[in-house]
Amino acid sequence: RIILAFESSADETSVAIIKNGNEILSLEIATQIKSHQRFGGIVPEVASRHHIEQITLLVEAALSDAQLTYDDLTAVAVTYGPGLVGALLIGITAAKTIAWAHNLPLVPVVHMAGHISAAQFVEPIQYPALALMVSGGHTEFVLMNSENDYVVVGDTRDDAVGESYDKVGRTMGLSYPAGKTIDQMAHQGESTYQLPRALMNDGKLDFSFSGLKSAVINLKHNADQRSETLDLTNLATSFQSAVLEILLTKTRLALEKYPVKMFIVAGGVAANQGLRDGLDQLSAEFEQIKLVKVPLELAGDNAAMIGAAGDIAYRHGKRAGWDLNAKPGLDFDYLSPEIEFKVP
Numbered sequence: 001r002i003i004l005a006f007e008s009s010a011d012e013t014s015v016a017i018i019k020n021g022n023e024i025l026s027l028e029i030a031t032q033i034k035s036h037q038r039f040g041g042i043v044p045e046v047a048s049r050h051h052i053e054q055i056t057l058l059v060e061a062a063l064s065d066a067q068l069t070y071d072d073l074t075a076v077a078v079t080y081g082p083g084l085v086g087a088l089l090i091g092i093t094a095a096k097t098i099a100w101a102h103n104l105p106l107v108p109v110v111h112m113a114g115h116i117s118a119a120q121f122v123e124p125i126q127y128p129a130l131a132l133m134v135s136g137g138h139t140e141f142v143l144m145n146s147e148n149d150y151v152v153v154g155d156t157r158d159d160a161v162g163e164s165y166d167k168v169g170r171t172m173g174l175s176y177p178a179g180k181t182i183d184q185m186a187h188q189g190e191s192t193y194q195l196p197r198a199l200m201n202d203g204k205l206d207f208s209f210s211g212l213k214s215a216v217i218n219l220k221h222n223a224d225q226r227s228e229t230l231d232l233t234n235l236a237t238s239f240q241s242a243v244l245e246i247l248l249t250k251t252r253l254a255l256e257k258y259p260v261k262m263f264i265v266a267g268g269v270a271a272n273q274g275l276r277d278g279l280d281q282l283s284a285e286f287e288q289i290k291l292v293k294v295p296l297e298l299a300g301d302n303a304a305m306i307g308a309a310g311d312i313a314y315r316h317g318k319r320a321g322w323d324l325n326a327k328p329g330l331d332f333d334y335l336s337p338e339i340e341f342k343v344p
């Protein structure tokens with residue numbers, strides 16, 4: 001099986017060709033970060049325009065890097081949500097066009113299933129599996145009792161962890177996205193600022209990050225009022241310590257509740273070195289559970305992960321019709337009803 005995969009939900013345009021769900025024959029990623037940086041976040045219309053400019057070029061590059069033609073393809077997979085509607089539509093339209101022109105099945109992929117499936121590039125996922133899905137838009141535990149079966153068993157009640165990194169970074173005057181910079185700074189300072197950790201003793205798998213984010217914003221605001229300067233390195237360390245304590249405490253609880261075979265950490269924030277180290281230590285307490293951290297270079301948005309998830313969905317008979325539409329607010333819960341329709 002050779003799958004041509006598309007990802008265009010946010011600010012990365014990406015096309016990949018994936019063999020049997022776990023081998024990258026080619027991967028093209030065009031990032032637009034520079035165009036959005038001066039706005040401090042993604043501007044949807046700007047994102048759409050970049051996707052349009054890049055997408056056909058990336059398809060040609062992906063085919064030529066893999067030394068393949070359209071005739072070699074088994075299926076086309078595409079992210080259909082969640083994300084920015086205008087951005088998603090570019091990937092969906094490109095995928096539909098190629099699938100229609102070359103008579104290939106069209107496979108719809110939920111973006112978070114893609115993030116989690118990046119684990120397949122490390123080793124085959126063993127079920128039951130549990131994933132900590134941490135990114136710019138999501139902070140959730142996803143239980144997979146079997147392949148292609150995703151159930152959200154814990155979620156954030158407000159901000160996603162990546163979003164709080166980016167907002168805290170903006171307060172600190174760092175450029176967007178700030179996760180990686182804060183992570184690097186965090187390793188150089190000391191945790192000197194007292195910051196709140198929410199929902200720590202509720203015994204539940206839900207998260208809340210808005211109080212932590214607001215505490216940092218207030219700290220900065222109050223310091224500015226008094227013309228005091230904050231030690232930004234120590235602030236980064238304090239913030240990341242709070243984040244890690246929350247994520248690791250909830251992960252311990254999740255693994256006690258769901259003694260799965262494999263635990264996967266996925267999403268853009270899975271690139272966080274503090275989190276990767278913390279999970280390594282934690283996993284020593286759970287000998288029967290295999291920890292898989294998605295590869296660093298595949299933690300952020302890319303089409304390779306969509307090809308991996310697309311391969312799973314393809315084998316399970318998931319198909320979209322030509323009426324496939326972008327679903328900006330898509331969640332795993334929508335998975336079954338949304339994709340029952342078949343290619344005419």
Ligand code: ATP
Nearest residue numbers: 135136137138162177179180183268269271272301
């Ligand atoms: P979603 O996947 O929920 O739709 P998204 O696709 O925008 O959201 P990703 O691209 O998966 O999110 O991840 C981007 C996020 O990851 C940003 O918020 C970024 O700051 C964060 N991030 C990247 N590297 C690190 C790091 N080393 N430490 C913490 N956060 C990081």
Ligand code: FE
Nearest residue numbers: 135268300301
């Ligand atoms: Fe993402």
Ligand code: MG
Nearest residue numbers: 010011012301
């Ligand atoms: Mg992104």
